[in-house]
Amino acid sequence: MIVNLVSFLRSIISYLKEKLMSVIAFAKNWNGKFKNSTYELVSYTKNLASQLNTQLIVVSIGEVKEEELKSLGKYGAERIISVNDSQMNTLTSRVYAQVISELAEKEGADTIVMSDNESGKAIAPRISVKMKAGMASAVLELPISMNPFVVKKGAFSGKALEYVQIDSPVKVITIAKNCFGFIEDQVDVSIEEFSSHLDAALFKIQVLEEEKQTNKVNLADADIVVSAGRGMRSPDNWGVVEELADVLGAATACSRPVSDEGWRGHEEHVGQTGKVIAPNLYFAAGISGAIQHVAGISRSKCIVAINTDPEAPIFGVADYGIIGDVMEVLPKLTEAVRNSK
Amino acid sequence: MKILVCISNVPDTTTKVKFKEDNTLFDDSGVQWIINPWDELALTRALELKEDAGNSVDEVCVIHVGGAQTDATLRKALAIGADKAFRIDACAADAYYVAGQIASYLKENPFDIVFSGIESSDYNGSSVGAMIAEFMDYSGVSSVTSVNLDGDDVILYRAIPGGKQKIKTGVPLVAVVQKGIAKEPRIPAMRGIMMARKKPLEVIAATEMEMLTKSIKFELPKAKGACKMIDLENVEELVKLLKNEAKVL
Numbered sequence: 001m002i003v004n005l006v007s008f009l010r011s012i013i014s015y016l017k018e019k020l021m022s023v024i025a026f027a028k029n030w031n032g033k034f035k036n037s038t039y040e041l042v043s044y045t046k047n048l049a050s051q052l053n054t055q056l057i058v059v060s061i062g063e064v065k066e067e068e069l070k071s072l073g074k075y076g077a078e079r080i081i082s083v084n085d086s087q088m089n090t091l092t093s094r095v096y097a098q099v100i101s102e103l104a105e106k107e108g109a110d111t112i113v114m115s116d117n118e119s120g121k122a123i124a125p126r127i128s129v130k131m132k133a134g135m136a137s138a139v140l141e142l143p144i145s146m147n148p149f150v151v152k153k154g155a156f157s158g159k160a161l162e163y164v165q166i167d168s169p170v171k172v173i174t175i176a177k178n179c180f181g182f183i184e185d186q187v188d189v190s191i192e193e194f195s196s197h198l199d200a201a202l203f204k205i206q207v208l209e210e211e212k213q214t215n216k217v218n219l220a221d222a223d224i225v226v227s228a229g230r231g232m233r234s235p236d237n238w239g240v241v242e243e244l245a246d247v248l249g250a251a252t253a254c255s256r257p258v259s260d261e262g263w264r265g266h267e268e269h270v271g272q273t274g275k276v277i278a279p280n281l282y283f284a285a286g287i288s289g290a291i292q293h294v295a296g297i298s299r300s301k302c303i304v305a306i307n308t309d310p311e312a313p314i315f316g317v318a319d320y321g322i323i324g325d326v327m328e329v330l331p332k333l334t335e336a337v338r339n340s341k
Numbered sequence: 342m343k344i345l346v347c348i349s350n351v352p353d354t355t356t357k358v359k360f361k362e363d364n365t366l367f368d369d370s371g372v373q374w375i376i377n378p379w380d381e382l383a384l385t386r387a388l389e390l391k392e393d394a395g396n397s398v399d400e401v402c403v404i405h406v407g408g409a410q411t412d413a414t415l416r417k418a419l420a421i422g423a424d425k426a427f428r429i430d431a432c433a434a435d436a437y438y439v440a441g442q443i444a445s446y447l448k449e450n451p452f453d454i455v456f457s458g459i460e461s462s463d464y465n466g467s468s469v470g471a472m473i474a475e476f477m478d479y480s481g482v483s484s485v486t487s488v489n490l491d492g493d494d495v496i497l498y499r500a501i502p503g504g505k506q507k508i509k510t511g512v513p514l515v516a517v518v519q520k521g522i523a524k525e526p527r528i529p530a531m532r533g534i535m536m537a538r539k540k541p542l543e544v545i546a547a548t549e550m551e552m553l554t555k556s557i558k559f560e561l562p563k564a565k566g567a568c569k570m571i572d573l574e575n576v577e578e579l580v581k582l583l584k585n586e587a588k589v590l
């Protein structure tokens with residue numbers, strides 16, 4: 001009888017504990033709007049929370065309209081906590097980390113997840129220190145196991161995969177773009193407002209100006225990327241690259257020698273020391289495919305290589321290849337895409 | 342003003358990655374070690390700031406957490422132009438641990454600006470710089486592509502989706518830097534290599550610090566299938582395959 005009572009109480013305690021623990025997803029907005037990566041984050045964390053048998057709390061910081069917040073409900077965000085404060089529209093990692101940690105403590109969250117992008121890279125490490133939470137970045141799928149907590153991530157710049165075990169009670173992870181996809185799970189959304197009383201001294205960062213290329217597809221988010229290398233021979237030849245990108249609605253990119261020569265801006269450099277991207281379709285035009293370049297594109301779903309040299313290493317990682325001069329092939333390809341529409 | 346650049350010791354970018362002991366450890370046999378590419382760019386920019394007479398940068402130092410085998414990499418940083426190097430004598434196996442070690446040094450030996458590369462090309466943690474900022478309660482700016490000084494203020498550009506922001510902030514500051522911060526890494530000249538032998542490389546004992554994560558296993562990515570070749574005269578075929586077979590158009 002006593003034994004039964006004890007085990008009964010134990011099960012209640014463990015039940016309450018599970019209920020208290022929760023998963024927090026930090027949904028970053030840019031100028032009040034969410035991006036595809038945010039919806040993927042919600043999908044990922046919703047599935048993580050159901051595996052952990054716990055609830056998902058989505059946290060939004062800065063001014064976001066109710067309608068935009070509710071759009072997260074399509075992927076399972078039942079409970080959203082919005083810190084709808086115009087003072088926080090600008091990303092200040094210190095402030096964001098403070099607010100998220102405060103909420104995590106209040107809600108008893110033990111797993112905090114965000115996208116692996118400019119904001120995640122700035123905020124997640126700060127939360128790690130604040131909450132003494134082990135961190136893993138650019139995670140590639142749902143955790144391999146929950147207890148111990150093990151995640152799979154890229155290592156050696158795309159040349160290997162690493163399994164990382166996080167031993168601390170609270171965990172912080174960032175997830176790589178296109179690691180999970182979207183699973184529709186329409187729910188009713190409840191939105192709670194939260195305000196944090198922060199020391200003004202924390203807002204030390206002053207944004208003087210902002211430059212945005214509004215007419216171009218953003219490389220990090222692009223589904224299709226047309227990238228070109230030294231095979232283009234001159235920066236004056238880039239018209240054919242831009243035309244193909246245009247008809248595909250793609251972003252343009254380049255190899256390292258091209259950006260080092262100043263033919264294209266460094267923000268277009270894709271590879272180990274530049275941007276690491278994971279589009280659905282990647283065109284490598286006149287790029288030989290050095291190991292450092294491949295490191296930046298290996299998570300692309302489909303790679304098309306165009307090169308005059310049939311021995312170029314890029315054909316070793318490509319799905320489709322054309323042997324030929326880019327100046328001849330690219331205009332033909334543009335034409336073929338146009339005709340197929 | 343004093344600038345500290347965090348240095349990570351990583352395998353050369355051309356290294357063919359292998360593992361040993363049942364894929365639990367990186368096989369470093371025959372590996373050439375280099376300064377992490379982003380850290381090398383950060384050091385280059387720090388030295389440019391020091392050399393510009395309009396700035397008042399007195400000293401550029403480098404700090405690293407690692408064993409004695411990594412001293413060659415620190416000597417290279419000195420040869421490039423750093424004034425002093427500090428090595429915290431410990432194994433760098435967890436970002437929280439590494440950042441904590443550097444922060445405990447900084448608490449005793451303050452610097453105005455700390456530079457850290459956006460990630461290391463080995464374990465790609467992307468976290469040490471921002472962790473140091475939090476341990477120290479400093480301001481921090483991440484994804485930095487340009488740094489200039491304006492008296493006591495720092496003017497930075499940081500990358501945002503599809504653009505950049507110009508930011509002004511004071512010191513102390515941790516700037517987590519990426520490609521663009523310097524045009525290309527500086528190569529040590531013979532004179533620099535000679536001088537580096539005489540520059541101080543101080544070894545510092547590690548402080549008590551927890552590790553929160555561990556690497557348990559590695560694997561190599563799955564090999565790709567064969568590349569399907571398409572004739573130059575038949576690019577329409579490629580468009581069809583991308584639509585119907587790969588389903589990416």
